Each structure stands twice: as C-alpha cells, then as structure tokens.
Amino acid sequence: MALTPINLFLCLVGCLLGTLIGVLPGIGPAATIALLLPVTLALPPTTAIIMLSGIFYGAMYGGSTTAILVNIPGEAAAAITCIDGYQMARQGRAGPALGIAAFGSFLAGTIGVFFLMLIAPPVAEFALKFGPPEIFAVMVLGLTVLNYLSSGSLIKSFMIALVGLFVGMIGIDISGVFRFTFGMPDFYDGIGLVPVLMGLFGVAEVLVNLEQVITRQVFATKIKGLLPNKEDWKASAKPIARGSLIGFLMGLIPGPSNTISSFISYAMEKRFSKHPDRFGKGAIEGVAGPESANNSACAGNFIPVLTLGIPTSAVMAVIVGALIIHGVFPGPLLIKNNPDIFWGTIASMYIGNFMLLILNLPLIGIWVKVLKVPYGLLFPLIFLFCFVGAYANNNSLVELNVMIFFGLIGYLMKKTGYEPAPLVMAYILCPFLEEAFRQSLIKSHGDFSIFFQRPISATILSLAFLFIFLNIFTGLKHKRKRLLERI
Amino acid sequence: MKNLDRISGIILFLLGLGIFLKSLTYPIGSFRSPGGGLFPLLASILLMGLSGAMTIQAFWKKNTEESSKAPFFSTKDAPNRILFGFMALLAFRYLLPVIGFGPSTFLFILFLAKYLGHYSWKMSIFFSVLTALAAYYLFQVWLKIPMPQGILKI
Numbered sequence: 001m002a003l004t005p006i007n008l009f010l011c012l013v014g015c016l017l018g019t020l021i022g023v024l025p026g027i028g029p030a031a032t033i034a035l036l037l038p039v040t041l042a043l044p045p046t047t048a049i050i051m052l053s054g055i056f057y058g059a060m061y062g063g064s065t066t067a068i069l070v071n072i073p074g075e076a077a078a079a080i081t082c083i084d085g086y087q088m089a090r091q092g093r094a095g096p097a098l099g100i101a102a103f104g105s106f107l108a109g110t111i112g113v114f115f116l117m118l119i120a121p122p123v124a125e126f127a128l129k130f131g132p133p134e135i136f137a138v139m140v141l142g143l144t145v146l147n148y149l150s151s152g153s154l155i156k157s158f159m160i161a162l163v164g165l166f167v168g169m170i171g172i173d174i175s176g177v178f179r180f181t182f183g184m185p186d187f188y189d190g191i192g193l194v195p196v197l198m199g200l201f202g203v204a205e206v207l208v209n210l211e212q213v214i215t216r217q218v219f220a221t222k223i224k225g226l227l228p229n230k231e232d233w234k235a236s237a238k239p240i241a242r243g244s245l246i247g248f249l250m251g252l253i254p255g256p257s258n259t260i261s262s263f264i265s266y267a268m269e270k271r272f273s274k275h276p277d278r279f280g281k282g283a284i285e286g287v288a289g290p291e292s293a294n295n296s297a298c299a300g301n302f303i304p305v306l307t308l309g310i311p312t313s314a315v316m317a318v319i320v321g322a323l324i325i326h327g328v329f330p331g332p333l334l335i336k337n338n339p340d341i342f343w344g345t346i347a348s349m350y351i352g353n354f355m356l357l358i359l360n361l362p363l364i365g366i367w368v369k370v371l372k373v374p375y376g377l378l379f380p381l382i383f384l385f386c387f388v389g390a391y392a393n394n395n396s397l398v399e400l401n402v403m404i405f406f407g408l409i410g411y412l413m414k415k416t417g418y419e420p421a422p423l424v425m426a427y428i429l430c431p432f433l434e435e436a437f438r439q440s441l442i443k444s445h446g447d448f449s450i451f452f453q454r455p456i457s458a459t460i461l462s463l464a465f466l467f468i469f470l471n472i473f474t475g476l477k478h479k480r481k482r483l484l485e486r487i
Numbered sequence: 488m489k490n491l492d493r494i495s496g497i498i499l500f501l502l503g504l505g506i507f508l509k510s511l512t513y514p515i516g517s518f519r520s521p522g523g524g525l526f527p528l529l530a531s532i533l534l535m536g537l538s539g540a541m542t543i544q545a546f547w548k549k550n551t552e553e554s555s556k557a558p559f560f561s562t563k564d565a566p567n568r569i570l571f572g573f574m575a576l577l578a579f580r581y582l583l584p585v586i587g588f589g590p591s592t593f594l595f596i597l598f599l600a601k602y603l604g605h606y607s608w609k610m611s612i613f614f615s616v617l618t619a620l621a622a623y624y625l626f627q628v629w630l631k632i633p634m635p636q637g638i639l640k641i
Contacts, residue, residue: 039630155541159499162534166506169527177513177523180506203576210572210603211565376604377614380596384622387579392632400580408573415559416491438521446518 010043010051011348015355018058023066023367024378028205029059030314030424034197035389037322045326046341050348052322056315057109057298057352060258061360064101064291065367068094077258077294080266084279084286091282096228100236100284101291102360103228108244108292109353112299115248117346120335124307127332132439133450137457137464139433142310144464147422154468157422160413164423167191168430174438186398193321195390195403196427200420201314202386203403204410206379228284236288239269243292250293251300257312261297262290299349305330306342309432314421317428491559496542503534568603575599587637588627593619 021032033052040048063078068085081101088097130138147157170180171190181187228236243265250261269289270279279286304310309331311317323330328338335342360367390403410420426433444450452458506527516522560566575598582591596615600606606614626632 038632155537159534159537159541162530162537163499163502165530166502166527173523175514175523179513179523179527180509207569207572210568211560212562212568374604376600376606380599380604380615381618383576383579383599384592384596384618387583388622388626388632388634391634392626395633397580397584397635400583404573404576404580407576411569416495418495434526437526441518441521446520448518 007047007050007344007348008351010047011054011352012355012359014051014054015058015061015352015359018055018060019062019065019356019360019363019367020058020370021055022059022062022064023370024062024373028201028314029056030318031197031201031205031386032059033315033318033322034194034201035385037194037318037325038389038392040322041325045323045328045338046344048322048326049319049341049345050352052319053302053345053348054352054355056319057295057349057356060295060298061102061105061356062367064105064287065098065360065364066371068097068101068287069368070371077262077297078291079259080262080290081287083266084281084283087280087282088284088287093282096232096284097287098364099361100228100232100288102357104236104240104243104288104292105295106353106357107240108247108296109299109349111244112248112251112296113346113349113353116299116302116349120303120307120342123303124332124335127308130308130332130456131454132436132443133454133457134460136433136436136440137451137460138308138310139429139436141460141464142304142312143422143426143429144467153417156418160418160420161422161426164426165430165433167196167423168427169434174431174435184398186396191402191427192390192393192396192399193318193325193428194393195399196406197318197424198386198390199403199406199408200410200413200424202382202389203407204414204420206382207407207411208414209375210379232284235284238272239265239285239289240292242268242272243289244296247293247296248300251297251312252303257297257301258294261293265289265293295353302345302349306334306345307332309334311425311428314424317421317425321428490545492545493542496538496545499538500535500542503531503538506531507535571602572599575603583637584635585637588634589619589623590637592622 017032017036018029021029033055036052036055040051043051060077063073064081064085067073067078067081068089071082071086073079073082085097085101088094143161147154147161166180168190170187171178172181172188173179178188243261246265246268247257247261250257250264266279266286266289269285270276273279273283273285275283301312301316304312305316305320309320309329311320320330323341328334328341386403386407387400390399391397393399413420413423440450441448450457451461510524510528510531513524513527514522515524515528518525560569575595578598579591579595582594585591593615596618597611600611600614601608604611627634
C-alpha cells in the first residue's frame with residue numbers, strides 16, 4: 001500500500017521539503033505541515049499522512065545539518081548537536097559529523113519504528129476499555145506534562161493552555177449553542193487550524209527574527225569524506241543504541257520529547273564516557289547519541305497519537321488536525337477501523353528514513369547552498385507562503401485576519417515568555433476534552449468523584465497532579481533547568 | 488520580566504473575566520446535565536485564579552532581578568522594524584482583494600526587501616518582480632488556488 005509510486009513520490013517530496021525547512025530558519029515543521037494541509041485535501045488520507053510525516057522526519061535531519069555547519073540549530077531538537085557537531089566542523093571533520101548524524105538517525109529511526117510496531121497495537125487494545133472519564137484524564141495528563149516540560153514557567157503554560165481552550169470553544173458546541181462567535185458566520189464552524197498555526201508558528205517567528213538584521217556565516221570548509229571511519233563507528237555504536245532506546249521512551253511521554261531526549265542522551269554519553277573532557281571539543285559521541293535519540297523519539301511520538309488520539313507536541317497536534325480534516329479520528333479504534341492508515345504511516349517511516357539516508361548524504365552540498373540564502377530575501381517568502389497557505393485553506397479573507405491576529409499574539413507571547421505549543425494543543429484537544437468532560441458528568445449524574453473512583457482515570461489524574469505538586473513544592477523545574485545548563 | 492508579568496497577568500485576568508461574563512449568557516445547565524456555558528465558565532474561573540495569582544506574585548516580588556531591567560525590544564531599531572513588518576502584513580491583506588494577488592505580492596515583497604531587508608532598489612525590484620511572477624504562476628495558474636483577482640483581473 002505504502003509502496004505505490006504515488007505514495008513513494010509524495011514521501012520523497014515530504015522528506016525533501018522537511019529537510020529544506022529544517023535547514024531554513026524561521027519556519028518550523030508545524031507551520032510547514034499546516035501550509036501543506038490544503039494541498040493534501042485532494043489526496044487519500046493514507047497518502048496525505050505519509051507525506052506529512054515525511055516532513056517531520058525530514059525537518060529533524062535538516063535541523064542537524066545547520067547545527068553542524070553553522071552552529072544554528074534548524075530545529076530545537078538539534079540544539080545539543082551544535083556543541084560537538086560544530087566543533088567537529090571547525091576541525092575539518094564536518095563530513096563524518098554529518099555522516100554519523102545521518103546514519104545514527106537512520107538506525108535510531110528504524111529501531112523506533114520497530115518498537116512502535118510492537119507496542120502500538122496492545123496499547124490501543126488496552127485503551128479500548130477507556131470511557132469518557134479516562135479519556136478526559138489522559139488529555140489532562142497530556143496537557144499537564146506538556147506544560148511541565150515546556151521551557152517557560154508552569155503557571156504561564158497553564159494560562160496559555162486555557163486561552164487555547166477558549167479559542168477551541170469558538171463556534172457551535174455539541175449541544176448547538178453558538179459560543180464566542182460575535183455574530184460572525186465565518187466563526188460558526190470554529191477558528192481554522194491552519195491560520196492559527198501559520199500565525200503562531202510562521203508569522204510570529206518571522207516577526208521575532210525581524211527585530212534585527214540577521215547575518216550568518218556558513219562554515220567555509222570543503223566537506224569531504226562523509227563516511228565516518230572505523231574509529232568513528234566504534235565510538236558511536238553504543239551512543240546510537242542508547243540514544244535510540246532513550247529517545248523512544250521519551251517519545252511516549254507528551255511534551256517536547258525530541259528536544260528533551262537529545263539533551264538526556266548527551267548528558268548520559270558524557271557520563272558514560274571514559275574521556276568526558278572531550279565533550280564540547282568535537283566528540284563524535286556527542287553527535288551520534290542525541291541525533292539518534294531525537295529521531296527515535298519521533299517514532300515514539302506517534303504512539304499516543306495513533307493509539308489514544310493525544311498529540312504529544314505541536315507537530316503531532318497538527319498531524320491529529322490533519323487526520324481529522326481527512327475524516328479519520330485518531331484514537332483506540334484507529335488501528336481497528338483504519339488499519340491502512342496505521343500500517344501505511346509505519347511503512348512510510350521505514351521508507352522515509354531510508355530515503356533521507358540516501359538523499360541527505362549526496363545532497364548536503366545543496367543544503368549548504370540553501371543555507372547561504374540571506375534572511376532578508378527569505379522572510380518575505382515565508383510571509384508570502386503563510387498568506388497563501390492560510391488563504392487557500394478555505395479561500396477566505398477572514399482566515400487571513402485570523403492569521404495576522406495570531407501572528408501578533410504569537411509575537412507578544414514570545415516576548416513575554418508564553419509558549420505557543422500549549423495553546424495549540426489545548427485548542428486542538430478542546431472539543432474532545434469538553435465532550436469527555438460533559439459525558440462523564442452526565443454518566444455520574446453530576447458527581448465529580450467519577451474521575452477519581454474509576455481506577456484508571458484516578459491513576460492518570462493523580463499522575464497529572466503529581467507533576468503539578470512536584471513543581472510547586474520542590475522547585476524541581478529549576479533543578480532541571482540548572483541540570484540542562486550544566487551539560 | 489516582572490513588569491511584563493504584571494501586564495500580561497492583568498490582560499489574561501481581563502480576558503478570563505470577559506469569558507466568564509459571556510459564559511453566563513449561555514445555557515449553563517447543571518452538573519447533572521451540563522450545558523454549553525459550563526465548560527467555558529469553569530475554565531474562565533481557573534484562568535482568573537491563575538492570572539490573578541501571577542499578577543499579585545509579580546507585584547509582591549521586588550524588582551531586584553536583572554531580568555526586570557531587560558528591555559522589551561532587542562535593538563533600538565526593533566520597534567520600527569516590527570511596526571513596518573506588521574503594517575506590511577495588514578496592507579497586503581487589504582490590497583489583496585482590491586488589486587489582486589500578483590500586483591499586491593509585488594508591492595509586498597518590494598517593500599519588505601527594500602525597507603526591512605535593506606537591499607538596493609535595483610535588487611529589490613528584481614527580486615519582487617521575480618517572486619510575484621513565480622508566485623502567480625505557481626499558485627494561481629499551476630495549483631489553481633483561486634487567489635483574489637481584484638479590479639485588474641490578474
């Protein structure tokens with residue numbers, strides 16, 4: 001199914017686009033996937049998902065290329081790769097650094113997909129027992145953990161998630177009440193996902209970058225010998241294996257797991273290493289481990305999405321939105337009702353990982369050229385793409401207003417320390433969260449204790465509260481931050 | 488930062504208050520049979536609580552941290568650049584239905600490249616003509632996205 005020529009071709013297109021935007025600053029995978037949503041509407045759902053997930057893996061690859069060559073992470077997940085990757089490039093070893101990043105990502109991605117295949121069906125089977133209270137509890141846990149792990153303050157994350165809920169409430173609710181539409185017919189069906197994403201992730205990002213004239217230096221060495229030598233492999237084998245495992249486990253947890261897992265992998269490799277002093281000075285383990293971890297986390301990320309319908313990150317939230325637009329409802333029933341989508345996505349990951357490996361190594365020269373496109377010419381194009389993407393979604397000028405509005409809001413949020421991811425996630429989850437909440441109350445005849453009397457939902461909710469209390473009472477977050485700063 | 492926390496806290500509190508009052512106009516129902524207003528009502532109470540707490544906390548703490556002195560904008564030019572960028576977005580949005588996709592794209596890109604990218608007139612015009620033509624053929628002709636055509640029908 002995933003091997004039909006059209007699927008292969010679109011997987012290739014997705015991977016290429018993903019790498020391109022991973023290399024370019026100022027536009028991330030979430031915005032790109034949102035941009036391409038209207039294009040995929042004409043495609044069958046499986047094909048669309050294959051292409052959109054290709055963008056996701058591609059962006060992870062592209063992000064590491066810029067981290068190594070320019071010391072600028074194209075994606076947040078590649079931030080840690082800068083440390084040793086850039087040092088390797090300065091020592092004339094950019095080739096092996098890029099090579100090991102590509103091979104490590106490929107191996108880890110494959111291992112991650114293998115685990116995904118093993119674990120997802122039983123998890124979905126288990127989740128079939130979930131009623132409204134459990135679904136509500138899982139979503140609350142997802143939002144809490146996302147808030148907990150996001151870099152800003154916890155209270156701000158919660159507030160901005162609540163704002164996201166309000167945005168999600170705009171439109172007609174399940175009982176037919178018009179809420180917060182202000183009499184505008186364009187808002188009856190709710191605020192469109194695409195303009196919100198274009199605004200928060202596209203326009204806002206560019207506005208922040210616009211504050212100053214950006215110039216950057218591409219490291220001007222000839223890249224030769226992409227293949228890591230025997231010694232490199234010997235040093236990298238274990239970090240890749242450990243990174244794959246950690247990445248996958250972290251990917252299961254809602255939150256920016258790509259970023260967190262690469263940080264953890266780096267810290268771990270430094271601790272396991274016999275020569276920790278080499279880290280920061282161009283140690284290949286410091287590239288191999290984190291790069292593997294963030295790719296395998298991508299695979300792990302898909303488990304909560306495909307089995308519970310809970311997005312773990314902004315990118316996954318957009319993928320859930322895409323599935324819903326295509327009439328597929330991610331959740332425990334997905335594997336049973338739409339096996340073609342589930343297995344198609346998994347197959348596309350294998351293919352995508354392989355494509356990226358053979359694409360990336362020979363194409364690195366082109367990506368380096370792309371890197372040299374000055375930002376002054378790039379940002380008008382990003383704006384233009386946002387405009388076309390937001391407009392084409394429904395051919396509506398109102399959606400452009402929504403995009404510009406959220407662009408401004410996103411900019412102000414960035415300046416005041418609020419992150420966009422909790423807002424987007426709460427906004428996408430809102431209809432499901434509210435429905436589960438209301439159904440639970442109807443089921444229990446208005447008794448709130450239903451959430452705590454059923455063992456599964458009680459356990460999940462206690463976990464969520466545990467995260468909140470840990471934060472308040474122990475200041476664990478500050479310790480975590482300090483830990484991250486130390487490595 | 489503390490100052491910004493106060494302002495954003497107050498804004499979010501007012502937002503919560505607005506939602507709270509608006510929710511009261513929707514059918515609330517009861518916990519037994521919740522109506523459309525119940526969920527926003529509870530969420531707005533939560534938002535008012537959190538934002539109120541943060542605002543009070545921000546006033547309580549003394550402005551001793553260094554971050555409190557950090558300016559809102561990173562450079563002296565920043566406010567103007569942001570204003571220009573934002574006005575360009577608005578202008579593009581409102582020119583679009585009037586003069587059509589191709590011409591408004593040309594003006595939009597020209598303005599951004601010249602005034603925010605600091606390119607020469609020659610380079611800016613070359614780049615914006617190229618982009619407008621490419622965008623017109625890519626989106627309107629090839630992908631058949633019905634972008635607004637305006638009075639010129641192009």
